[in-house]
Amino acid sequence: MTPKNLVEMLYQTTQRFPEKRAIMWKEKGKYQSCTYRELWNTVLCFAEGLRQMGIGRGSKVAVFSENGPRWLISDFAILSLGAVTVPIYPTLAANQVSFILENADVELAIVQTPQMVKRLKGWPKQVRHIILLENKPVKHPIVVPFEQVVQDTVPNRKPAEWETLDPGDLATIVHTSGTTGNPKGVMLSHGNILSNIIGSLYYLPVTHHDLSLSFLPVSHIFERTCGHFTPMYAGGTIAYAENLTTVPQNILEVKPTLITSVPRLYEKIYGQIMQQIKSGSLLKLRMFNWALQAAKNRKAYTDKGYGTRVPFWTEIRYLIAQHLVFSKIISKLGGQLRLMVSGGAALDPKVSHFFSTIGLPILEGYGMTECSPVISTNPVTRYKPGTVGLPLPGTKVQLAEDGELMVKSLSVMMGYYKQPEETEKTLENGWLRTGDIADMDEDGFIRIIDRKKNILVLSTGKNVAPQPVENMLCSSPYISRAVLIGHRRKYVSALIVPDYDAILQTAHQRGWKAGDKDSLARAIETRQLIQEEIERLLVDFSPFEKPKKFAVLQDEFSIEKGELTPTLKVRLKEVEKNYASVIAELYEETAEEEVAAAATVPVKYHSSQMSAEIQNSLPSTSIDSSRKTKKKPPLWLNPQLWLGIILGILTGLFVRYFIF
Structure with missing residues (x-):
């Protein structure tokens, strides 16, 4: 009943x-x-x-x-x-x-x-x-x-x-x-939340066998509905993490089957996996790539729908890949995890694709407090990375003329407490105005483009949705947070908070002279690395959407300084106020830029005309004078070459006789 x-x-x-x-x-x-x-x-x-x-x-x-x-x-x-x-x-x-x-x-x-x-x-x-x-x-x-x-x-x-x-x-x-x-x-109301629980369970089956780890603030309705009430409805078990810093340890202790989180946790896990693979041996890299390809081959069949036959050898290779490679990843997440749910912000499709390929799907959803909160989610049997899924059963959605998503559901709030005027602005003929610009594909899957209020209108007349750009930048293992600036300005800039742990590890590998966060924030190598990531990740974006300039920030945004909400969303006004001088510098034209803008022919510099200051600021990747005079030994005497050849032969034999 x-x-x-x-x-x-x-x-x-x-x-x-x-x-x-x-x-x-x-x-x-x-x-x-x-x-x-x-x-x-x-x-x-x-x-x-x-x-x-x-x-x-x-x-x-x-x-x-x-x-x-x-x-x-x-x-x-x-x-x-x-x-x-x-x-x-x-x-x-x-x-x-x-x-x-x-x-x-x-x-x-x-x-x-x-x-x-x-x-x-x-x-x-x-x-x-x-x-x-x-x-x-x-x-x-x-x-x-x-x-x-x-x-x-x-x-x-x-x-x-x-x-x-x-x-x-x-x-x-x-x-x-x-x-x-x-x-x-x-x-x-009680009915608002209950209808949201029942609708969510239609797409995300939670049973009395499940054990979930609770670490997002239960003060927020996302964790309270999905991480508290839903397990209680199903008869599951809730395990509480000690705090956010102990989540990795607590995962190993309680071995959850379910995790509900914001995208950043999954993106960090993905980044750590990729970093370990890149820094590992050539054999490990080849094994990982082979395993990933085996999983992709199998997924090509399973994506066709339930009951699709997977060829025998495709399944065998996938099972070997699971045993040799993917089981190690899953064991670091407790070993029992079967489902991960993401909400609160957009998840990088690359991260979603990776985890679904290895058999650990992240089901991305979308909602807002005013809807108790879930509006849509990817079904466990049919999900599309890059979308926030299908509307819950009983939830109607439509797009306004300007692309704003409108929602009608039993989960929609009773109103704002003691604010009838605000309620009337948000609820229109029973439809909830979400304030989000969205689109829907031919199958009804929703894709959120950005907050209506967040759209940057450049002085050139171009409109830029910052969220896709920011999300793509944050998919870099070296970028913790990115905020786009540019409303009523002539171009887009970015405030970048690096992931200093990842950059420090790279600095040690490449021999940079950087001992702490302060020196890394000022290092020209850090700027060059961030610039390379921006160019690599935003290659498919329009030129006017890409940051022309960026600033590397030393400190992470914080709730205490008013820059983040308790749900870790950026308060852009506070960020712009706190970093007003930094932003002003991003829009100050240098003498060279002014000359280039005024000239009919692009300004070119000969290397001999470069100042000593510019010369000294170049990345310190050149060989020092003592190493220049050393004569390199013949290539055939290089032990790493022979080791690589031997490992390649062994790997080939292993794949030939034990896998294929």
Whole structure:
């Protein structure tokens, strides 16, 4: 029977799998767990404590915490009373936290640490109580420890509050990230979220056998719907990562079958794999290329649809490739992973193609908070890299005249809390205006081009969608973040945050004189490497879309400086403000450029006319004077040549007699 609210959903799962492991968390160096029965009982005991503190139907309760079992317990306890959960990102600054508390009329706040309590010098007056999740002392007049709130017994009330909740009842107020201005409180009902879970499961099957690792902020509706509510609906197990830095270690510890993440994690994994292959031996490189080709050959058949026959030797070669090569990659991801889900931003199609080829598909989806959040996703049995998939069942989409994607679904929000004017702007005759420019192919798969507000209109009249360019640049192993600049300017420029770990490794391999991030940021070799990547990756883009100039930034963009939202989206206005002087330099014409622009014939320089400064700035790849005088030994005496020949013969024999 389909549940009519989120708490009934958990109750039904508890009835089906009472002794099954529901959640796991790290404590004292080891992963602990509790069953669905234990989880349900704890939820009821905590809800009883909240009731005694005056929380009831319609009350607004904030959860200001990092991911963990008590976040989930708090959420279901609040909902079970008919109250409304107001999630707050743990990284938000004090003024942003205060705004959400006041905007959502929060009566009680559940806070993780004493430091978070102290972050606000003055809590809003309507917040009557603060429940502290960590068992640490803090001096504050309205703070109560979590253990003190949880009751030992729960009165048997018939019917319980959660049994009277309908799909249309308000469940949560989730504040949007707010790339411009203050965030808006999105009101989502129990029915909104439930319909989104059921629709998502149609394309992305999650079962009670699955174990997922939770590390994206559950304060965001993407992780909350897909990483929390969906496993609870299916009877799966949620394991919590300790923090973002321990995700690789935690993956090996819990061995998840499912991972939900933003594209950057998959892009970094892909970059590390490619880096290891390139830096490995010639034999490893050849084996990898052979295995990849074997997988591509098989995929050419499997892409034709379910039931397509794969030739015997094609399947045998693929199985050998899996055993010798791909199993090593999958083992570094726990060894049990069967499915990866990507959302929150565009995923590089090259990364998606690679993982699907080796048998580990990344299913890219698309959504927004106002739609609970999933709008479309690639089905597990039919996916197209480079698209965000098909609309969920029951979700209608259409394109406005200007290409904006419009959505109508049971998942669409009730509206913005206390902002009817903003609601009217976003909801038009039942259709949600997404603010994203999109197109659809002949099969109905959606491709997001960019945010409508993000389109750069150059002074030349050309329009540039920055997201495809930025995503392509970020596919480089040497580029961590790229932001395009150029609105109302005559050409496009880029702010580049390098991946200094990857560049440092390359620097050591090539013998550059660079010892730390500071010196790398200033090194001419770094600029040359980034320039080569820009030229390589953007070869298929129009000239006006390519950055004419770029600046290498020393520091990553941060939430603390207001440059990123809690979901790690770039706040362009803040970036432009913080790097105003750097951007100004990108649009200052040098004397040479002014002369070249004024001349009828391109300016040419003879090498003898170059200044000493320009000569010294050339890449330090030339041979020094001491090496110039050395006479190279004959080629046939080079031991590396003979080693390469021997390895080539052995590899050929192996492939000839054991594979083919």
